[in-house]
Amino acid sequence: MALLVSLGALLACLCATNAMTAGFMKSPMSQMKLVEDSAELHCEVMGNPIPEVQWWFIEGDEPEETFTQLFDGARQEQVRINATYILHATSAIYFANLSLNDSGTYECRASNDPDRNDLKKSPKIKWIRSQANIIVFEYPFIVTTPREVVNNTETTVRLSCNLTNPTSPVAGSYWEKDGKKIENSANTEPNVVAQYTISKTDLQSGGVYYCVFLTSPKVNSSIEVKVLPHVKAYKHSEQGNENDKGVLSCKCHSYPLPTDWQWFKVIGDKKTLITNGTERFEVRSTPDESILSIGELDIEKDAGDYECLATNEVGSGSDKIQLRVRSRLAALWPFLGIVAEVIILVTVIFIYEKRRKPDEITDDDDSGAAPLKSNAATNHKDQNVRQRNCN
Incomplete structure (x- = not known):
C-alpha cells in the first residue's frame, strides 16, 4: 500500500513538472471597419495542458462595464467561432455584416486550470486576457x-x-x-x-x-x-454530316452581360425565329454564351445562314454563322476519285504497251540477223573468186 502511495506521488510530481501555465502566442489586433463590412479576430495560446479559449464582449466603461460571452451563432448567426486544440489552442471569431452596435472591445480569455469553470471554487490560475477594439464607421458619402x-x-x-x-x-x-x-x-x-x-x-x-x-x-x-453586347461566333463557318448533330455557338464578353439570347434562320432578307424545343432544335444559354443544337441534320432544310442575337439593358448585338451540311457519301468522293485516276492510268499504260510491241518486233526483224547473213555469204563468194584467180 505504501508503494502505491509513493508511486502516485511520483506521478503527481512528474505531471506538475511538465505542467505549464497558459501564455499568448498571438493576440487579437484592433480594427476599424465600415458598416456592412466583415471583421475577424485571431487568438493563439500555448500551455500544458492545452488551454481553453473563450471570447467576450465588453460594453460600457469602468466601473459600469458589462461582460457578455460570445458563442458560435450569437447575434442571430452574425458571429462565427472556430477553434482547434492540437499542440496549442487556436481560436478565431468572425463577424458578418457589421453595424454601429458592433463597435466595442472584444476579449480573448484563456486558462488551463482544471477548476476554471467551477463557480464554487476559486481558480488556482486566473484567466489570462487579451483585448482588441473593433470600431465601426458610417460609410462616407x-x-x-x-x-x-x-x-x-x-x-x-x-x-x-x-x-x-x-x-x-x-x-x-x-x-x-x-x-x-x-x-x-x-x-x-x-x-x-x-x-x-x-x-x-x-x-x-x-x-x-x-x-x-x-x-x-x-x-x-x-x-x-x-456598352452594347459584342457578340462573337465561335466559328463563322461550321460543317456537319447529314443525319448527325450540328452545334453552333456564340459568346458575349461586354458589360453588362446579355439578359436574353435568340437564334434565327436567315434566308435572304427574311429571318425566322428558332424556338427552343421545337422540331430538332435545342437552345442552351448562359449570360455570356448561347449554343444552338440541331438534331439529325438535313441537307435541304438545315444548310444555310444562322444569326445569334444577344440583348442587354443597353441594346442588342448579333453575329452570323454559315452551316454547311454534307452528304454521308461525301467522305467517299476523294477515295473514288483516287480509284478512278488509278484505273485511267493503268488503262493508258496498257494501251500504250499494246500498241508499242508489234512495231518494235518488225523493226528488229528488218535490221537484225538477215542482213548479217547476206554479208557473210557475199564475203565467202569474194574469197572463192580470189582463190581461183590465183590458180
Whole structure:
C-alpha cells in the first residue's frame, strides 16, 4: 500500500513538472471597419495542458462595464467561432455584416486550470486576457460624376469621385476596373477628388470602375460603364454530316452581360425565329454564351445562314454563322476519285504497251540477223573468186 502511495506521488510530481501555465502566442489586433463590412479576430495560446479559449464582449466603461460571452451563432448567426486544440489552442471569431452596435472591445480569455469553470471554487490560475477594439464607421458619402455611362459614343469620358466626409485623413487614391487596379491611376496627393479618363467607350472599356480613397479604413464608390453586347461566333463557318448533330455557338464578353439570347434562320432578307424545343432544335444559354443544337441534320432544310442575337439593358448585338451540311457519301468522293485516276492510268499504260510491241518486233526483224547473213555469204563468194584467180 505504501508503494502505491509513493508511486502516485511520483506521478503527481512528474505531471506538475511538465505542467505549464497558459501564455499568448498571438493576440487579437484592433480594427476599424465600415458598416456592412466583415471583421475577424485571431487568438493563439500555448500551455500544458492545452488551454481553453473563450471570447467576450465588453460594453460600457469602468466601473459600469458589462461582460457578455460570445458563442458560435450569437447575434442571430452574425458571429462565427472556430477553434482547434492540437499542440496549442487556436481560436478565431468572425463577424458578418457589421453595424454601429458592433463597435466595442472584444476579449480573448484563456486558462488551463482544471477548476476554471467551477463557480464554487476559486481558480488556482486566473484567466489570462487579451483585448482588441473593433470600431465601426458610417460609410462616407461619395459623389460620383457621372453616375453611369450608357453607350457613350464620345471620344473621351471622364469619371470623377468626390469624398465629402472622410473618416480619416486621405493619403491618396487610385482606380480599379472589375476588381483589378488600373495601371498609372494612383495619386499620392491628399485630395478628396479622384478622376479617371476613358479614351474610348467600347468593348474593352465597358465594366464597373471603382475610385478607392486611402483612408483608414479604405472607402470606395463605383461607376458603371455600359456598352452594347459584342457578340462573337465561335466559328463563322461550321460543317456537319447529314443525319448527325450540328452545334453552333456564340459568346458575349461586354458589360453588362446579355439578359436574353435568340437564334434565327436567315434566308435572304427574311429571318425566322428558332424556338427552343421545337422540331430538332435545342437552345442552351448562359449570360455570356448561347449554343444552338440541331438534331439529325438535313441537307435541304438545315444548310444555310444562322444569326445569334444577344440583348442587354443597353441594346442588342448579333453575329452570323454559315452551316454547311454534307452528304454521308461525301467522305467517299476523294477515295473514288483516287480509284478512278488509278484505273485511267493503268488503262493508258496498257494501251500504250499494246500498241508499242508489234512495231518494235518488225523493226528488229528488218535490221537484225538477215542482213548479217547476206554479208557473210557475199564475203565467202569474194574469197572463192580470189582463190581461183590465183590458180
